[in-house]
Structure formats: structure tokens, C-alpha cells
């Protein structure tokens with residue numbers, strides 16, 4: 001039996017007179033007494049079919065989302081009944097045969113409205129949610145993006161190589177997802193946080209150009225734009241420096257943006273150093289669809305009598321200012337900004353509003369000289385109505401706090417624009433609150449200068465870079481360390497003892513010793529990229545079956561308990577307190593100790 005010979009969404013007036021067979025779902029059913037109008041939907045679109053229930057009694061029992069196959073003649077719609085909102089709105093199909101392929105239970109929610117359904121409910125019935133326009137369009141865009149990536153890299157001679165997903169843990173800064181081994185009881189695999197070390201092994205193996213749409217797993221406490229598992233475009237190249245990576249990724253983004261959004265990107269993308277980015281925008285992922293830069297006012301207040309400013313500078317700090325434009329805040333609103341700044345770590349915040357006569361209204365204006373006020377207004381290009389914000393503090397705090405206000409008050413004009421940007425020259429290490437050094441990217445990124453890294457690790461620069469799109473980090477990469485001695489040095493600075501380094505990475509350092517070519521690479525988060533291209537603030541909209549922010553899949557109910565015999569085979573016993581918590585949860589009706 002054939003189900004169809006034509007796709008519903010393709011029909012146009014040119015098909016009038018053709019007899020077609022269609023198959024799909026009954027999306028809308030209107031019974032107008034003696035004649036039924038049904039919107040038949042398949043993956044390609046929707047077309048109206050017209051059924052006479054006297055001839056086709058089965059039609060009377062049709063309900064929404066029944067799966068049907070029909071045969072009929074395409075006809076122009078009678079004048080006045082065309083539907084300009086529908087691609088096929090000029091035609092309809094007069095049904096001569098109708099078969100119900102499958103009935104459908106009553107629907108948990110309407111499939112035509114996008115906004116009204118609670119997300120948890122949508123995820124529980126994702127397969128129905130997908131029949132609505134939004135998710136399906138996002139999945140098509142995602143498929144087009146990945147196809148463009150593969151096409152570009154295949155043409156450039158890259159090899160698509162799969163790396164294992166049951167591996168020895170590769171640190172990328174997050175917690176590993178662990179998988180117990182049945183044959184080596186008590187041992188665990190980790191799911192990859194990324195294929196980092198395997199792609200480096202491919203370079204050692206002489207593969208030279210690698211890419212993969214790689215599945216990665218990071219057990220982080222969820223933020224709204226993170227998932228426990230995700231896909232990234234992962235690439236690596238031998239005999240490469242930074243600019244080879246940047247040019248390759250730019251070439252990929254050009255194709256993706258053309259195919260998904262129909263726009264031509266201009267390359268090369270602008271570049272900022274990490275320091276410039278922090279200094280001007282207070283973040284390493286600035287949204288440059290609007291400028292609004294942080295200005296350095298330290299020199300302007302070099303001989304100020306205002307104690308809060310003078311004290312901060314004496315203590316080695318800076319004074320930074322930001323003009324956020326007309327904010328129209330009440331006095332209470334302005335004072336609330338001070339609390340926000342303090343909550344973000346600043347000692348304080350000074351606000352000033354430019355009055356119509358150009359003077360500054362501020363609780364601290366009286367402590368500043370006429371000249372200081374005038375110079376300040378000039379330096380921040382203040383016009384009447386503008387709100388000026390000043391922070392006197394340590395450099396990092398000052399810029400980060402102002403950076404937050406920049407994002408809060410800045411408005412990306414023409415939000416459709418795709419503003420790509422490279423942030424380069426990240427530091428090798430970051431200091432934790434406890435004063436320890438951790439890898440800013442991962443421990444395999446090469447320092448610009450090994451000697452500098454050894455003498456002053458806290459300020460050393462890495463050959464590491466990020467790609468930023470509209471204020472979101474799309475991905476990171478670096479030139480890698482390719483000699484074993486430097487790799488060991490980095491482990492040492494990170495406080496990893498030689499014994500531990502040997503146990504965790506001995507196999508990798510050994511591999512580096514066999515004539516490793518200089519190499520570099522990058523990874524781009526696919527859901528993040530597609531969500532921005534599609535204008536979706538929530539990345540779950542571009543993921544077919546996402547998990548909630550607590551890592552739960554409401555559709556299948558994972559994670560879920562396993563049978564005792566499964567645990568036994570793995571040599572695993574749940575701790576008594578965990579067992580007790582499970583039991584208590586089951587008794588109280590839920591099977592999740594932690595709610596979803």
C-alpha cells in the first residue's frame with residue numbers, strides 16, 4: 001500500500017486538476033453540516049481538504065491528530081475563501097477516498113498555540129510538542145547548521161572521526177558523569193566532557209585534520225543555558241597556529257549563517273584581547289551589538305579630595321565609569337543599584353544623573369570639584385537625562401560590576417544582527433577564592449611564553465581564545481602544549497603531584513613524547529549557536545529531548561532506580577542513608593528523592 005505521492009505543503013494553484021494522495025494528521029476539523037473542512041498537516045506543511053461525510057462516513061469520527069491518508073483532486077479555493085496565512089491557502093483537495101491510519105487519544109494540550117503550555121508539560125509530551133511549528137522549525141535549522149559544518153569541513157579535507165564515549169576522565173573543569181564497569185568491578189568509566197585528549201592523540205597519530213559532532217557530558221549545577229549532555233562541533237588541526245583555527249571556524253560560521261539565516265557574514269571577525277574585553281565591557285563575552293564602553297576615570301580623579309575615590313586608588317584600585325543612557329529611574333531605583341553593586345562584590349557605587357542644564361545630580365556631587373564634574377561628564381559623553389555609574393575598587397571588581405549594568409541597561413538595536421567576535425589571549429590560570437591556581441581553559445592550552453608562565457603563572461597569557469556571538473560564549477579553543485616537559489610543568493603549577501600526574505595523565509604525557517606535531521583546535525556548542533540563530537532565548541527549544549534544569553527527563557522519567565540485581569552485577573551497594581531516602585520518597589508517592 002502506498003500512503004501518499006505528494007507532500008501537503010507543496011501544493012500550489014499550478015496543481016489544480018491533479019489527483020493526489022496525501023498522508024498526515026488532521027490538525028483542525030470544521031464540520032459545516034454536509035461538508036467538512038480539515039487541515040491536513042505533514043512535515044512539509046498544511047493543506048485544506050474537503051470531505052463529504054455522506055460519502056465518507058469515517059470522517060464523522062475523525063478527531064484532532066488522527067493519522068489519515070486521503071486521495072483527492074486539487075482545486076482552486078472558491079473566490080473569497082483563500083487563506084493568505086497558509087502557503088497552500090489558494091487551493092484545497094476534494095477528497096474521493098479517506099483512510100484512518102491511526103486514531104489518537106484526547107490531546108493533553110492544543111498543538112497550535114505555542115505559548116500557553118507549561119514547559120514541563122511540553123517536555124513530558126515532547127513528541128506532541130514537536131508537531132507544533134516551533135520545535136520542528138528549530139530541529140530543521142539545527143540539521144541545516146550541522147549539514148553546513150560537515151560540508152565545509154569535508155570539503156577542506158577534514159576527517160570525521162568518532163572518539164570513544166566510555167573513557168578515562170578528562171578534566172575540563174566540570175564534574176564527570178561516571179559509568180560503573182561490570183567486568184572490572186569497582187572501576188568506572190567517565191563520559192567525555194569533551195574529546196580533548198583523543199583529538200590530541202589523533203594529531204599525534206598523524207591524522208592532521210579532525211572534526212566530529214561530539215556528544216559531551218558535564219555534571220554541572222544547571223544554569224538555564226546548560227544541559228547535562230550536549231553536542232559540540234569539535235575540531236583539531238596539526239601544524240596549526242591560532243589563526244588557522246580562527247579562519248577555519250569563521251569559514252564554518254559563514255556557511256552556517258548563510259544556510260540557516262540567509263545572511264552573509266563579514267570575515268575576519270573582530271578580535272579583542274581578554275584584557276581589552278574585560279577592561280572595556282567588564283566581561284569576556286561582550287555583546288557588541290551596542291557599544292556602551294566602560295571608561296577609565298582614574299587619572300581624572302588623581303588629585304580628588306573625595307575620600308572614597310582617593311582611598312580606592314591609594315589601595316591600588318581604579319575608578320571606572322559607565323554611561324548607561326537615559327534610565328528614567330526613581331530615587332529608590334537609583335539607590336537599589338547601589339545595593340546590586342554591593343551584592344556583586346563592589347564596595348559601593350556612585351550614580352549621577354545629568355540634569356537638563358548639564359549639571360550632575362548625585363549624592364556625592366558635593367564632594368567633587370567643578371572641574372572634576374565637568375571632566376567626568378565630558379569623559380562619559382553625558383547628555384541631559386543620562387545615568388552615569390562610577391565604581392572605585394579593584395580593577396576586576398570595578399569592571400565586572402559595571403559590565404553587569406552594561407548588560408542590564410544596554411539594548412541591542414536590531415537584535416537580529418549576528419555579532420561574532422573573537423576574544424583572544426586568555427590567561428593560562430585563574431585564581432580561586434582560596435588562592436589556588438586552576439586552568440582558565442583546560443590544562444592542555446599552551447602558554448604564549450613558557451618562561452613567563454614559570455616565573456609569574458598568575459598573569460601568564462595562554463594561546464587560548466573564545467568565540468562570542470551576541471554576548472554568549474559559543475566555544476573555546478587553544479594552541480596545545482605539544483612537548484611533555486611543558487605539560488608536566490603545567491601539572492606542577494596546578495599542584496598536581498608527579499605521582500598523581502603519572503596516574504591520571506602518564507599515558508598522555510608518554511604519547512606527547514613521540515614527535516607530537518604543533519597542533520591547535522576549537523569546539524563550538526551546537527545548541528547555543530542554533531538557539532541564537534533561531535532567536536530562542538532558551539536552548540531547550542533547539543534540543544529534541546532536553547532535560548529539565550535538575551537533569552530530569554519528564555518524558556521517560558530518567559534518571560530512575562535500577563533493579564537490585566543490576567547493582568549487584570556491578571558490585572554496587574547504595575549507602576544506607578541513600579536507600580532510606582529513596583524508600584521514604586517512594587512511600588510519599590514520588591520516586592525521585594530530589595524533586596524535578
Ligand code: ASP
Nearest residue numbers: 194196476477521522523
Ligand atoms: N575541549 C574544549 C572544550 O570542550 C575545546 C577545545 O579546546 O578544543 O571546551
